[in-house]
Amino acid sequence: MDDRRLTTLARMQPGESGVVAQFRGGRGKAKRLNALGIVPGKRVTKVSSMLMRGPVTIEVDRVQVAIGFGMANRLIVDLG
Protein backbone atom coordinates (compact mmCIF):
# COMPACT_ATOMS: atom_id res chain seq x y z
CA MET A 1 0.00 0.00 0.00
CA ASP A 2 2.84 2.42 0.70
CA ASP A 3 6.59 2.11 0.45
CA ARG A 4 7.16 2.00 4.20
CA ARG A 5 9.21 -0.97 5.41
CA LEU A 6 7.75 -1.78 8.80
CA THR A 7 9.40 -4.16 11.22
CA THR A 8 9.80 -4.49 14.98
CA LEU A 9 12.74 -3.33 17.03
CA ALA A 10 13.31 -6.94 18.06
CA ARG A 11 13.65 -8.05 14.43
CA MET A 12 15.99 -5.25 13.34
CA GLN A 13 19.66 -6.06 12.76
CA PRO A 14 22.38 -4.47 14.93
CA GLY A 15 23.53 -1.29 13.20
CA GLU A 16 20.19 -0.77 11.44
CA SER A 17 18.39 2.51 11.91
CA GLY A 18 14.75 3.53 11.53
CA VAL A 19 11.97 5.79 12.74
CA VAL A 20 9.58 4.73 15.52
CA ALA A 21 6.12 4.25 13.99
CA GLN A 22 4.01 2.91 16.81
CA PHE A 23 4.01 1.00 20.08
CA ARG A 24 1.53 -1.88 20.16
CA GLY A 25 1.53 -2.48 23.88
CA GLY A 26 -0.11 -1.55 27.16
CA ARG A 27 -0.59 2.01 28.40
CA GLY A 28 1.84 1.68 31.32
CA LYS A 29 4.68 0.51 29.12
CA ALA A 30 3.88 3.14 26.50
CA LYS A 31 4.14 5.76 29.24
CA ARG A 32 7.58 4.54 30.31
CA LEU A 33 8.85 4.53 26.73
CA ASN A 34 7.33 7.96 26.25
CA ALA A 35 9.20 9.29 29.28
CA LEU A 36 12.48 8.14 27.75
CA GLY A 37 11.68 9.98 24.51
CA ILE A 38 10.96 6.83 22.51
CA VAL A 39 7.92 8.25 20.74
CA PRO A 40 6.54 8.00 17.18
CA GLY A 41 8.69 9.96 14.76
CA LYS A 42 11.92 9.43 16.73
CA ARG A 43 14.93 7.97 14.89
CA VAL A 44 16.51 4.99 16.67
CA THR A 45 19.55 2.86 15.87
CA LYS A 46 19.83 -0.69 17.13
CA VAL A 47 23.13 -1.41 18.89
CA SER A 48 22.70 -5.02 19.96
CA SER A 49 20.39 -7.65 21.31
CA MET A 50 21.05 -10.39 23.85
CA LEU A 51 20.47 -14.05 23.09
CA MET A 52 17.39 -15.97 24.25
CA ARG A 53 14.93 -13.11 23.96
CA GLY A 54 17.16 -10.83 25.96
CA PRO A 55 16.96 -7.03 26.03
CA VAL A 56 17.63 -4.87 22.98
CA THR A 57 19.98 -1.90 23.25
CA ILE A 58 19.26 1.09 21.04
CA GLU A 59 20.66 4.55 20.56
CA VAL A 60 18.23 7.42 20.64
CA ASP A 61 19.41 11.05 20.61
CA ARG A 62 23.00 9.98 21.34
CA VAL A 63 21.95 8.08 24.46
CA GLN A 64 21.75 4.31 24.79
CA VAL A 65 18.62 2.70 26.19
CA ALA A 66 18.09 -0.98 26.95
CA ILE A 67 14.58 -2.30 26.30
CA GLY A 68 13.18 -5.68 27.38
CA PHE A 69 12.46 -8.11 24.57
CA GLY A 70 8.67 -8.02 25.03
CA MET A 71 8.55 -4.27 24.54
CA ALA A 72 11.07 -4.39 21.69
CA ASN A 73 8.80 -6.93 20.01
CA ARG A 74 5.87 -4.51 20.15
CA LEU A 75 7.74 -1.43 19.05
CA ILE A 76 7.10 -0.95 15.33
CA VAL A 77 9.90 0.75 13.44
CA ASP A 78 9.84 2.13 9.90
CA LEU A 79 13.10 1.38 8.13
CA GLY A 80 12.12 3.90 5.43
Added chain:
Amino acid sequence: MRKILLYGNPNVGKSVIFSRLTGVRVTVSNYPGTTISYTRGFMKVGEEMVEVIDVPGAYTLEPTCEAEKIALQMLGTGDIVINVVNAINLERNLYLTLQLLEKNIPVIVALNLWDDTRHRGIHIDLDKLRGLLGVPAVPTVALTGEGIKELVETIPRATSPSLSARSSSERWATVGNIIDQVQRITHRHHTRIERLEDASVKPLTGGLIAAVVLVIAFLVIRLIGESLIGYVFDPLFDNLWAPVVLNLSHLMGGGGFLHDIVVGSAIGGQIDFVSSFGLLTSGLYVPFAMVLPYIISFYLVLGLLEDIGYLPRLAILLDTFMHRLGLHGYAIIPTLLGFGCNVPAVMATRILESKRERFIAATLVSVAVPCAALQAMIFGLVGQQGGQYVAIVYGTLFIVWIILGVILNRTLRGFSPELLIEVPPYRLPVGRAVLQKLLMRIRGFLKEAIPIILGAVVVINMLYYFGVFDAIASFTAPVVTTLLGLPKEAVTALLVGFLRKDVAMGMLAPLALSANQLVVGSVVLAMFFPCIATFVVFIRELGVMNTLKAAGIMIAGALLTGGILNLIL
Protein backbone atom coordinates in the same frame (compact mmCIF):
# COMPACT_ATOMS: atom_id res chain seq x y z
CA MET B 1 12.85 29.37 55.05
CA ARG B 2 12.59 29.17 51.28
CA LYS B 3 13.24 25.85 49.60
CA ILE B 4 15.15 25.19 46.38
CA LEU B 5 14.42 21.86 44.69
CA LEU B 6 16.86 20.19 42.30
CA TYR B 7 14.94 18.43 39.52
CA GLY B 8 16.21 16.53 36.53
CA ASN B 9 16.37 13.22 34.68
CA PRO B 10 18.26 10.39 36.40
CA ASN B 11 22.06 10.46 36.14
CA VAL B 12 22.48 14.06 34.93
CA GLY B 13 24.57 15.12 37.93
CA LYS B 14 21.95 16.60 40.29
CA SER B 15 23.69 15.18 43.32
CA VAL B 16 27.06 16.60 42.25
CA ILE B 17 25.47 20.04 41.85
CA PHE B 18 23.76 19.57 45.21
CA SER B 19 27.12 18.84 46.84
CA ARG B 20 28.64 21.88 45.17
CA LEU B 21 25.84 24.16 46.36
CA THR B 22 25.54 22.96 49.94
CA GLY B 23 28.85 21.30 50.78
CA VAL B 24 26.84 18.25 51.89
CA ARG B 25 28.45 15.06 50.66
CA VAL B 26 26.14 12.55 49.00
CA THR B 27 26.69 9.32 47.13
CA VAL B 28 27.24 9.96 43.46
CA SER B 29 27.54 7.25 40.81
CA ASN B 30 27.31 6.88 37.07
CA TYR B 31 24.00 5.08 36.74
CA PRO B 32 20.34 6.12 36.88
CA GLY B 33 18.75 5.81 40.31
CA THR B 34 21.67 6.43 42.69
CA THR B 35 19.62 8.96 44.69
CA ILE B 36 16.67 6.96 45.98
CA SER B 37 15.43 9.30 48.64
CA TYR B 38 15.89 13.02 48.94
CA THR B 39 18.76 14.72 50.73
CA ARG B 40 18.61 18.20 52.23
CA GLY B 41 21.24 20.83 52.75
CA PHE B 42 21.57 24.60 53.16
CA MET B 43 23.17 27.39 51.17
CA LYS B 44 23.29 31.18 51.11
CA VAL B 45 21.67 33.10 48.28
CA GLY B 46 22.78 36.69 48.79
CA GLU B 47 22.14 37.24 52.49
CA GLU B 48 19.34 34.72 52.72
CA MET B 49 19.75 31.19 54.06
CA VAL B 50 17.79 28.72 51.93
CA GLU B 51 17.18 24.99 52.10
CA VAL B 52 18.25 22.90 49.09
CA ILE B 53 16.75 19.49 48.33
CA ASP B 54 18.25 16.88 46.02
CA VAL B 55 15.15 15.23 44.53
CA PRO B 56 15.42 11.68 43.08
CA GLY B 57 15.79 11.65 39.30
CA ALA B 58 12.62 11.75 37.20
CA TYR B 59 12.00 11.56 33.47
CA THR B 60 8.47 12.84 33.86
CA LEU B 61 6.02 14.31 36.38
CA GLU B 62 3.48 11.69 35.33
CA PRO B 63 5.08 9.07 37.59
CA THR B 64 6.13 5.70 36.18
CA CYS B 65 8.07 4.51 39.26
CA GLU B 66 8.55 5.07 42.99
CA ALA B 67 11.26 7.73 42.56
CA GLU B 68 9.07 9.75 40.20
CA LYS B 69 6.16 9.57 42.66
CA ILE B 70 8.39 11.07 45.34
CA ALA B 71 9.62 13.68 42.86
CA LEU B 72 6.06 14.73 42.03
CA GLN B 73 5.00 14.90 45.69
CA MET B 74 7.96 17.10 46.55
CA LEU B 75 7.17 19.69 43.90
CA GLY B 76 4.40 21.20 46.03
CA THR B 77 6.81 21.82 48.93
CA GLY B 78 9.32 24.04 47.12
CA ASP B 79 9.70 27.72 46.21
CA ILE B 80 12.26 27.57 43.39
CA VAL B 81 13.27 24.76 41.02
CA ILE B 82 16.76 24.30 39.61
CA ASN B 83 16.19 22.01 36.65
CA VAL B 84 19.42 20.15 35.92
CA VAL B 85 19.50 18.95 32.32
CA ASN B 86 22.01 16.83 30.44
CA ALA B 87 23.35 19.14 27.74
CA ILE B 88 24.34 16.23 25.49
CA ASN B 89 20.78 14.94 25.41
CA LEU B 90 18.56 18.05 25.40
CA GLU B 91 15.92 16.25 23.31
CA ARG B 92 14.84 14.02 26.15
CA ASN B 93 15.67 16.29 29.07
CA LEU B 94 13.56 19.22 27.88
CA TYR B 95 10.37 17.18 28.23
CA LEU B 96 10.62 17.38 32.04
CA THR B 97 11.66 21.03 31.71
CA LEU B 98 8.42 21.82 29.85
CA GLN B 99 6.39 19.99 32.49
CA LEU B 100 8.10 22.08 35.20
CA LEU B 101 7.41 25.28 33.27
CA GLU B 102 3.72 24.37 33.24
CA LYS B 103 3.69 24.41 37.06
CA ASN B 104 3.33 27.61 38.96
CA ILE B 105 6.89 27.70 40.34
CA PRO B 106 9.98 29.77 39.36
CA VAL B 107 12.57 27.74 37.41
CA ILE B 108 16.16 28.12 36.31
CA VAL B 109 17.88 25.60 34.07
CA ALA B 110 21.42 24.25 34.61
CA LEU B 111 22.86 22.76 31.41
CA ASN B 112 25.17 20.24 33.03
CA LEU B 113 27.92 18.15 31.39
CA TRP B 114 28.49 21.22 29.21
CA ASP B 115 32.13 20.25 28.58
CA ASP B 116 30.96 17.03 26.91
CA THR B 117 28.97 18.90 24.25
CA ARG B 118 32.14 20.25 22.63
CA HIS B 119 33.88 16.96 21.94
CA ARG B 120 30.61 15.33 20.97
CA GLY B 121 30.10 17.88 18.22
CA ILE B 122 26.97 19.41 19.79
CA HIS B 123 26.44 23.15 19.42
CA ILE B 124 23.73 24.82 21.51
CA ASP B 125 22.58 28.40 20.96
CA LEU B 126 22.20 29.44 24.60
CA ASP B 127 20.54 32.82 24.03
CA LYS B 128 17.94 31.33 21.75
CA LEU B 129 17.27 28.53 24.26
CA ARG B 130 16.77 31.07 27.06
CA GLY B 131 14.38 33.03 24.85
CA LEU B 132 12.32 30.00 23.87
CA LEU B 133 12.06 28.62 27.41
CA GLY B 134 11.50 32.01 28.99
CA VAL B 135 13.71 31.20 32.00
CA PRO B 136 17.43 31.69 32.76
CA ALA B 137 19.76 28.86 31.61
CA VAL B 138 23.35 28.44 32.86
CA PRO B 139 25.94 26.01 31.47
CA THR B 140 27.67 24.00 34.22
CA VAL B 141 30.28 21.30 34.68
CA ALA B 142 29.40 20.08 38.15
CA LEU B 143 32.36 17.67 38.50
CA THR B 144 34.88 20.52 38.13
CA GLY B 145 32.68 23.24 39.61
CA GLU B 146 32.61 25.30 36.41
CA GLY B 147 29.50 27.49 36.18
CA ILE B 148 28.34 26.86 39.75
CA LYS B 149 29.04 30.46 40.82
CA GLU B 150 27.01 31.79 37.89
CA LEU B 151 24.24 29.33 38.74
CA VAL B 152 24.04 30.65 42.31
CA GLU B 153 24.04 34.26 41.08
CA THR B 154 21.19 33.45 38.70
CA ILE B 155 18.90 31.94 41.37
CA PRO B 156 17.21 35.28 42.22
CA ARG B 157 16.25 35.66 38.54
CA ALA B 158 14.26 32.41 38.42
CA THR B 159 10.88 32.99 36.82
CA SER B 160 7.75 31.00 36.15
CA PRO B 161 6.38 31.33 32.62
CA SER B 162 3.33 29.27 33.77
CA LEU B 163 2.82 27.65 30.40
CA SER B 164 -0.61 26.13 29.92
CA ALA B 165 -0.77 22.37 30.50
CA ARG B 166 -0.45 20.30 27.35
CA SER B 167 -0.67 16.69 26.26
CA SER B 168 2.39 14.51 26.02
CA SER B 169 2.51 14.57 22.21
CA GLU B 170 2.14 18.35 22.13
CA ARG B 171 5.06 18.59 24.54
CA TRP B 172 7.27 16.33 22.42
CA ALA B 173 6.36 18.43 19.38
CA THR B 174 7.42 21.59 21.23
CA VAL B 175 10.67 19.91 22.29
CA GLY B 176 11.36 18.99 18.65
CA ASN B 177 10.65 22.55 17.65
CA ILE B 178 13.06 24.01 20.22
CA ILE B 179 15.79 21.51 19.29
CA ASP B 180 15.51 22.44 15.60
CA GLN B 181 16.14 26.06 16.49
CA VAL B 182 18.88 25.83 19.13
CA GLN B 183 20.90 22.68 18.49
CA ARG B 184 23.31 21.80 15.70
CA ILE B 185 25.19 18.49 15.52
CA THR B 186 28.38 18.02 13.55
CA HIS B 187 29.04 14.47 12.53
CA ARG B 188 31.99 12.63 13.93
CA HIS B 189 33.36 9.12 14.13
CA HIS B 190 32.90 6.57 16.87
CA THR B 191 35.58 6.92 19.52
CA ARG B 192 37.38 3.96 21.04
CA ILE B 193 35.43 4.31 24.28
CA GLU B 194 32.13 4.21 22.37
CA ARG B 195 33.22 1.03 20.61
CA LEU B 196 33.93 -0.45 24.04
CA GLU B 197 30.45 0.65 25.18
CA ASP B 198 28.88 -1.19 22.25
CA ALA B 199 31.02 -4.29 22.77
CA SER B 200 29.90 -4.46 26.43
CA VAL B 201 26.26 -5.03 25.47
CA LYS B 202 26.80 -7.56 22.66
CA PRO B 203 26.25 -11.19 23.67
CA LEU B 204 29.70 -12.63 22.95
CA THR B 205 32.04 -9.72 23.67
CA GLY B 206 29.79 -8.52 26.49
CA GLY B 207 29.92 -11.90 28.21
CA LEU B 208 33.70 -11.97 27.95
CA ILE B 209 34.04 -8.44 29.28
CA ALA B 210 31.71 -9.23 32.20
CA ALA B 211 33.69 -12.34 33.10
CA VAL B 212 36.98 -10.43 33.03
CA VAL B 213 35.56 -7.51 35.02
CA LEU B 214 34.06 -9.72 37.74
CA VAL B 215 37.14 -11.92 38.12
CA ILE B 216 39.44 -8.90 38.32
CA ALA B 217 37.07 -7.20 40.78
CA PHE B 218 37.09 -10.29 43.03
CA LEU B 219 40.88 -10.70 42.87
CA VAL B 220 41.51 -7.02 43.59
CA ILE B 221 39.09 -7.05 46.55
CA ARG B 222 40.88 -10.11 47.96
CA LEU B 223 44.34 -8.70 47.33
CA ILE B 224 43.67 -5.32 48.93
CA GLY B 225 41.72 -6.83 51.84
CA GLU B 226 44.36 -9.46 52.61
CA SER B 227 47.21 -6.99 52.24
CA LEU B 228 45.59 -4.49 54.60
CA ILE B 229 45.09 -7.23 57.18
CA GLY B 230 48.52 -8.84 56.76
CA TYR B 231 50.66 -5.73 56.46
CA VAL B 232 48.75 -3.05 58.34
CA PHE B 233 46.09 -4.10 60.82
CA ASP B 234 47.46 -7.40 62.17
CA PRO B 235 50.94 -5.98 62.86
CA LEU B 236 49.33 -2.98 64.57
CA PHE B 237 47.25 -5.16 66.86
CA ASP B 238 49.96 -7.78 67.51
CA ASN B 239 52.87 -5.44 68.12
CA LEU B 240 51.33 -2.30 69.54
CA TRP B 241 47.97 -3.15 71.00
CA ALA B 242 48.57 -6.64 72.45
CA PRO B 243 51.17 -5.51 75.05
CA VAL B 244 48.86 -2.71 76.22
CA VAL B 245 45.96 -5.12 76.70
CA LEU B 246 48.18 -7.68 78.44
CA ASN B 247 49.38 -5.07 80.92
CA LEU B 248 45.85 -3.98 81.56
CA SER B 249 44.85 -7.59 82.10
CA HIS B 250 47.51 -7.99 84.78
CA LEU B 251 46.46 -4.74 86.42
CA MET B 252 42.90 -5.97 86.59
CA GLY B 253 44.01 -9.16 88.27
CA GLY B 254 43.70 -11.45 85.24
CA GLY B 255 40.06 -12.35 85.78
CA GLY B 256 36.69 -11.45 87.21
CA PHE B 257 33.49 -9.94 85.87
CA LEU B 258 34.87 -6.53 84.86
CA HIS B 259 38.03 -8.06 83.45
CA ASP B 260 35.99 -10.39 81.28
CA ILE B 261 33.98 -7.53 79.86
CA VAL B 262 36.96 -5.25 79.18
CA VAL B 263 39.69 -7.70 78.22
CA GLY B 264 37.76 -10.92 77.81
CA SER B 265 38.55 -14.40 78.96
CA ALA B 266 42.07 -15.64 78.43
CA ILE B 267 42.23 -18.55 76.00
CA GLY B 268 44.91 -20.96 77.18
CA GLY B 269 46.44 -18.24 79.31
CA GLN B 270 46.77 -15.98 76.29
CA ILE B 271 44.85 -13.06 74.87
CA ASP B 272 43.17 -14.15 71.66
CA PHE B 273 41.86 -11.21 69.66
CA VAL B 274 39.11 -13.23 68.00
CA SER B 275 38.00 -15.55 70.78
CA SER B 276 38.60 -13.63 74.03
CA PHE B 277 35.49 -11.55 73.52
CA GLY B 278 36.29 -8.48 75.56
CA LEU B 279 35.64 -4.87 74.61
CA LEU B 280 39.32 -4.11 74.00
CA THR B 281 40.10 -7.43 72.30
CA SER B 282 37.41 -8.86 70.01
CA GLY B 283 35.35 -5.67 70.33
CA LEU B 284 38.05 -3.75 68.48
CA TYR B 285 39.80 -6.49 66.54
CA VAL B 286 36.70 -7.77 64.76
CA PRO B 287 35.52 -4.41 63.34
CA PHE B 288 38.96 -2.89 62.67
CA ALA B 289 41.29 -5.73 61.76
CA MET B 290 38.89 -8.24 60.23
CA VAL B 291 35.98 -6.30 58.75
CA LEU B 292 37.27 -2.81 57.95
CA PRO B 293 39.97 -4.01 55.49
CA TYR B 294 37.29 -5.72 53.40
CA ILE B 295 34.92 -2.76 53.71
CA ILE B 296 37.70 -0.59 52.27
CA SER B 297 38.60 -2.94 49.43
CA PHE B 298 35.00 -3.82 48.51
CA TYR B 299 33.74 -0.25 48.39
CA LEU B 300 36.81 0.93 46.49
CA VAL B 301 36.17 -1.59 43.72
CA LEU B 302 32.39 -1.11 43.76
CA GLY B 303 32.86 2.67 43.63
CA LEU B 304 35.09 2.38 40.57
CA LEU B 305 32.59 0.12 38.77
CA GLU B 306 29.77 2.52 39.69
CA ASP B 307 31.59 5.61 38.47
CA ILE B 308 32.81 4.02 35.25
CA GLY B 309 29.18 3.21 34.44
CA TYR B 310 29.60 -0.54 34.11
CA LEU B 311 26.69 -1.74 36.30
CA PRO B 312 23.81 -1.04 33.85
CA ARG B 313 25.66 -3.12 31.24
CA LEU B 314 25.82 -6.00 33.67
CA ALA B 315 22.06 -5.57 34.11
CA ILE B 316 21.53 -5.99 30.35
CA LEU B 317 23.68 -9.13 30.21
CA LEU B 318 21.93 -10.77 33.16
CA ASP B 319 18.38 -9.71 32.30
CA THR B 320 17.20 -12.99 30.74
CA PHE B 321 18.59 -14.98 33.66
CA MET B 322 17.16 -12.66 36.31
CA HIS B 323 13.68 -12.98 34.79
CA ARG B 324 13.67 -16.60 35.96
CA LEU B 325 13.99 -15.29 39.52
CA GLY B 326 11.07 -12.92 39.01
CA LEU B 327 13.34 -9.92 38.58
CA HIS B 328 14.78 -8.01 35.70
CA GLY B 329 18.41 -7.23 35.10
CA TYR B 330 18.49 -3.96 37.00
CA ALA B 331 17.94 -5.90 40.24
CA ILE B 332 21.64 -6.74 40.00
CA ILE B 333 22.35 -3.25 41.40
CA PRO B 334 20.70 -3.76 44.82
CA THR B 335 22.18 -7.28 44.81
CA LEU B 336 25.74 -6.00 44.33
CA LEU B 337 25.19 -3.28 46.94
CA GLY B 338 24.11 -6.07 49.31
CA PHE B 339 27.60 -7.58 49.19
CA GLY B 340 28.68 -4.39 50.97
CA CYS B 341 25.76 -3.95 53.35
CA ASN B 342 22.18 -5.21 53.13
CA VAL B 343 20.74 -1.92 54.43
CA PRO B 344 21.42 0.25 51.34
CA ALA B 345 20.61 -2.80 49.20
CA VAL B 346 17.07 -3.09 50.54
CA MET B 347 16.65 0.66 50.06
CA ALA B 348 18.00 0.46 46.51
CA THR B 349 15.21 -1.94 45.54
CA ARG B 350 13.26 1.28 45.02
CA ILE B 351 14.74 1.44 41.53
CA LEU B 352 12.56 -1.58 40.69
CA GLU B 353 9.07 -0.90 39.40
CA SER B 354 6.66 -3.25 41.16
CA LYS B 355 6.01 -4.20 44.79
CA ARG B 356 6.39 -7.85 43.85
CA GLU B 357 9.81 -7.28 42.35
CA ARG B 358 10.93 -5.25 45.35
CA PHE B 359 9.80 -8.00 47.72
CA ILE B 360 11.63 -10.71 45.77
CA ALA B 361 14.80 -8.64 45.42
CA ALA B 362 14.88 -7.57 49.08
CA THR B 363 14.15 -11.10 50.33
CA LEU B 364 16.81 -12.65 48.09
CA VAL B 365 19.37 -10.09 49.28
CA SER B 366 18.54 -10.68 52.96
CA VAL B 367 18.68 -14.45 52.58
CA ALA B 368 21.49 -15.17 50.17
CA VAL B 369 23.74 -12.12 49.89
CA PRO B 370 26.25 -11.95 52.76
CA CYS B 371 27.36 -8.42 53.64
CA ALA B 372 31.04 -7.42 53.62
CA ALA B 373 31.27 -7.69 57.41
CA LEU B 374 30.02 -11.26 57.40
CA GLN B 375 32.11 -12.16 54.34
CA ALA B 376 35.26 -10.84 55.97
CA MET B 377 34.61 -13.09 58.96
CA ILE B 378 33.84 -16.06 56.69
CA PHE B 379 37.13 -15.52 54.88
CA GLY B 380 38.94 -15.08 58.19
CA LEU B 381 37.51 -18.07 60.05
CA VAL B 382 36.35 -20.58 57.43
CA GLY B 383 39.29 -19.64 55.19
CA GLN B 384 41.70 -20.99 57.83
CA GLN B 385 40.27 -24.47 57.19
CA GLY B 386 40.89 -24.21 53.46
CA GLY B 387 39.58 -22.33 50.44
CA GLN B 388 37.31 -25.20 49.40
CA TYR B 389 35.15 -24.62 52.50
CA VAL B 390 34.72 -20.95 51.65
CA ALA B 391 33.72 -22.08 48.17
CA ILE B 392 31.08 -24.42 49.64
CA VAL B 393 29.58 -21.52 51.65
CA TYR B 394 29.39 -19.26 48.59
CA GLY B 395 28.22 -22.06 46.30
CA THR B 396 25.42 -22.97 48.73
CA LEU B 397 24.26 -19.36 49.04
CA PHE B 398 24.32 -18.98 45.24
CA ILE B 399 22.20 -22.11 44.78
CA VAL B 400 19.80 -20.92 47.50
CA TRP B 401 19.57 -17.54 45.73
CA ILE B 402 18.54 -19.22 42.46
CA ILE B 403 16.16 -21.83 43.93
CA LEU B 404 14.43 -19.35 46.23
CA GLY B 405 14.12 -16.84 43.37
CA VAL B 406 12.53 -19.46 41.09
CA ILE B 407 10.13 -20.52 43.86
CA LEU B 408 9.11 -16.93 44.66
CA ASN B 409 8.65 -16.19 40.96
CA ARG B 410 6.37 -19.23 40.53
CA THR B 411 4.33 -18.75 43.70
CA LEU B 412 3.83 -15.00 43.99
CA ARG B 413 1.02 -13.56 41.95
CA GLY B 414 1.85 -11.17 39.15
CA PHE B 415 4.75 -11.08 36.72
CA SER B 416 8.07 -9.32 36.54
CA PRO B 417 8.10 -6.06 34.60
CA GLU B 418 10.46 -5.67 31.69
CA LEU B 419 13.81 -3.97 31.72
CA LEU B 420 13.81 -0.39 30.48
CA ILE B 421 16.87 1.60 31.47
CA GLU B 422 19.06 4.34 30.19
CA VAL B 423 22.63 3.14 29.72
CA PRO B 424 25.07 5.89 30.76
CA PRO B 425 28.23 6.53 28.76
CA TYR B 426 31.48 5.19 30.19
CA ARG B 427 33.31 7.82 32.17
CA LEU B 428 36.81 7.86 33.55
CA PRO B 429 36.39 7.88 37.34
CA VAL B 430 37.66 11.05 39.01
CA GLY B 431 40.14 10.03 41.72
CA ARG B 432 38.93 12.58 44.25
CA ALA B 433 35.27 11.67 43.78
CA VAL B 434 36.02 7.95 44.18
CA LEU B 435 38.00 8.59 47.38
CA GLN B 436 35.31 10.88 48.78
CA LYS B 437 32.61 8.26 48.24
CA LEU B 438 34.86 5.58 49.78
CA LEU B 439 35.51 7.72 52.86
CA MET B 440 31.78 8.38 53.21
CA ARG B 441 31.00 4.69 53.15
CA ILE B 442 33.82 3.83 55.58
CA ARG B 443 32.62 6.52 57.97
CA GLY B 444 29.09 5.14 57.59
CA PHE B 445 30.32 1.67 58.51
CA LEU B 446 32.27 2.88 61.54
CA LYS B 447 29.38 5.01 62.78
CA GLU B 448 26.79 2.26 62.40
CA ALA B 449 28.86 -0.76 63.35
CA ILE B 450 31.21 0.21 66.19
CA PRO B 451 28.57 1.19 68.79
CA ILE B 452 26.50 -1.93 68.05
CA ILE B 453 29.56 -4.19 68.14
CA LEU B 454 30.81 -2.78 71.45
CA GLY B 455 27.30 -2.86 72.90
CA ALA B 456 26.87 -6.44 71.74
CA VAL B 457 30.12 -7.53 73.39
CA VAL B 458 29.01 -6.08 76.74
CA VAL B 459 25.51 -7.57 76.52
CA ILE B 460 26.82 -10.96 75.46
CA ASN B 461 29.26 -11.07 78.37
CA MET B 462 26.55 -10.13 80.83
CA LEU B 463 24.11 -12.68 79.48
CA TYR B 464 26.82 -15.35 79.72
CA TYR B 465 27.63 -14.28 83.24
CA PHE B 466 24.04 -14.54 84.38
CA GLY B 467 23.58 -17.86 82.60
CA VAL B 468 20.85 -16.65 80.24
CA PHE B 469 22.56 -18.15 77.22
CA ASP B 470 22.92 -21.51 78.88
CA ALA B 471 19.18 -21.60 79.50
CA ILE B 472 18.42 -20.74 75.89
CA ALA B 473 21.05 -23.16 74.64
CA SER B 474 19.57 -26.12 76.51
CA PHE B 475 16.08 -25.11 75.42
CA THR B 476 16.94 -25.02 71.69
CA ALA B 477 19.56 -27.75 71.80
CA PRO B 478 17.46 -30.41 70.02
CA VAL B 479 17.10 -28.27 66.88
CA VAL B 480 20.67 -27.02 66.82
CA THR B 481 22.41 -30.28 67.65
CA THR B 482 20.19 -32.77 65.84
CA LEU B 483 19.21 -30.78 62.78
CA LEU B 484 22.33 -28.67 62.20
CA GLY B 485 24.95 -30.82 63.94
CA LEU B 486 26.30 -27.85 65.86
CA PRO B 487 27.15 -27.75 69.58
CA LYS B 488 24.32 -26.22 71.60
CA GLU B 489 26.46 -23.15 72.42
CA ALA B 490 26.25 -22.18 68.74
CA VAL B 491 22.67 -21.08 69.26
CA THR B 492 23.89 -17.99 71.10
CA ALA B 493 25.87 -17.00 68.00
CA LEU B 494 22.76 -17.39 65.86
CA LEU B 495 20.82 -15.17 68.26
CA VAL B 496 23.55 -12.55 68.30
CA GLY B 497 23.39 -12.61 64.48
CA PHE B 498 20.27 -10.53 64.90
CA LEU B 499 22.47 -7.70 66.24
CA ARG B 500 25.51 -8.08 64.00
CA LYS B 501 26.63 -10.97 61.87
CA ASP B 502 30.36 -10.28 62.20
CA VAL B 503 30.19 -10.49 66.00
CA ALA B 504 28.06 -13.63 65.74
CA MET B 505 30.61 -15.24 63.45
CA GLY B 506 33.29 -14.29 65.96
CA MET B 507 31.33 -16.17 68.65
CA LEU B 508 31.71 -19.37 66.64
CA ALA B 509 35.51 -19.05 66.87
CA PRO B 510 36.01 -20.26 70.48
CA LEU B 511 33.72 -23.29 69.95
CA ALA B 512 36.46 -25.27 68.14
CA LEU B 513 34.12 -26.32 65.36
CA SER B 514 35.14 -28.71 62.60
CA ALA B 515 35.43 -27.31 59.08
CA ASN B 516 32.05 -28.77 58.11
CA GLN B 517 30.40 -27.34 61.22
CA LEU B 518 31.86 -23.94 60.40
CA VAL B 519 30.37 -24.19 56.90
CA VAL B 520 26.93 -25.03 58.31
CA GLY B 521 27.25 -22.25 60.89
CA SER B 522 28.24 -19.62 58.30
CA VAL B 523 25.45 -20.54 55.91
CA VAL B 524 22.78 -20.63 58.60
CA LEU B 525 24.05 -17.36 60.05
CA ALA B 526 23.98 -15.72 56.62
CA MET B 527 20.44 -16.89 55.86
CA PHE B 528 18.78 -17.15 59.27
CA PHE B 529 17.68 -13.60 59.93
CA PRO B 530 18.79 -10.16 58.79
CA CYS B 531 20.70 -8.03 61.27
CA ILE B 532 18.59 -5.52 63.17
CA ALA B 533 19.52 -2.60 60.88
CA THR B 534 18.38 -4.50 57.78
CA PHE B 535 15.26 -5.66 59.59
CA VAL B 536 14.25 -2.09 60.42
CA VAL B 537 14.84 -0.88 56.86
CA PHE B 538 12.94 -3.87 55.50
CA ILE B 539 9.90 -2.91 57.59
CA ARG B 540 10.17 0.73 56.53
CA GLU B 541 10.50 -0.10 52.85
CA LEU B 542 8.12 -3.02 52.45
CA GLY B 543 5.83 -2.98 55.47
CA VAL B 544 5.35 -5.25 58.48
CA MET B 545 3.40 -7.98 56.67
CA ASN B 546 6.00 -8.40 53.94
CA THR B 547 8.79 -8.37 56.51
CA LEU B 548 7.09 -11.14 58.50
CA LYS B 549 6.63 -13.12 55.30
CA ALA B 550 10.31 -12.66 54.42
CA ALA B 551 11.36 -13.56 57.97
CA GLY B 552 9.37 -16.79 57.76
CA ILE B 553 11.09 -17.64 54.49
CA MET B 554 14.48 -16.91 56.06
CA ILE B 555 14.00 -19.08 59.13
CA ALA B 556 12.55 -21.98 57.15
CA GLY B 557 15.18 -21.65 54.42
CA ALA B 558 18.06 -21.46 56.89
CA LEU B 559 16.98 -24.53 58.87
CA LEU B 560 16.30 -26.51 55.69
CA THR B 561 19.59 -25.57 54.03
CA GLY B 562 21.57 -26.07 57.23
CA GLY B 563 19.93 -29.45 57.74
CA ILE B 564 20.72 -30.58 54.21
CA LEU B 565 24.33 -29.39 54.48
CA ASN B 566 24.69 -31.24 57.78
CA LEU B 567 23.42 -34.44 56.11
CA ILE B 568 25.62 -34.36 53.01
CA LEU B 569 28.88 -32.91 54.36
